[in-house]
Amino acid sequence: MSWTDERVEMLKVMWSEGKSASQIAKELGGVTRNAVIGKVHRLGLSNRGPGSEHPDEDTAAAEAAAPMEQAAPPAEEEQEVPEPSRPAAPPAAAAPRPPVKEAAAPVPTQRPKPVMGQPLPPQPAQNEISPEALANLAEVAKKARKLSLMQLTERTCKWPVGDPATDDFWFCGLPSQPGKPYCETHVAVAFQPMSARRDRRAGGR
């Protein structure tokens, strides 16, 4: 398995989102965590967020575009706490399943295309999305800024839409939740509590 542009792209996104090397390797498939780490270093992004990491909070922007309640759960995770919230279905994977569809359509038009002959890992069954969430997603899709990979910053929603292998691919781009990779709407969909996932954890870092 070689590092194709798509794979490197996914690696960058997932890494910047804070996913661990082993998890990225697992999702990319065909590589080990060592391979991922090695690649990360070779790409020179061993550091996870120096690029646009400035403690600069623009409340106006976030408030203007997402004037929703800003309940800040006490859950401040660092990969070492067995939190109940984790990406249920990593959209960054090959088949993001952009919920850009109406509730009427039982199935998104986006089909798992046979793009890139990589052994795409078994996509974890996506949990049900609440009707409210779907409604919001439909709205958000219209407001999406359709940013390209390089336009993403720490404060833009990195929810992918479309197929990374085609030009019909973009990221939501709306103001993301502080500390989260997605806007509030996408966070709600991506970070669903997953039931079956061992949480035995004690000391991680």
Next chain:
DNA sequence: CCCTGATTCGC
């Protein structure tokens, strides 16, 4: 023992 990323070094 589980896990994490970092580094080395033969390929």
Next chain:
DNA sequence: GCGAATCAGG
């Protein structure tokens, strides 16, 4: 460039 083996640590 690649990644297994290894290292260093939680």
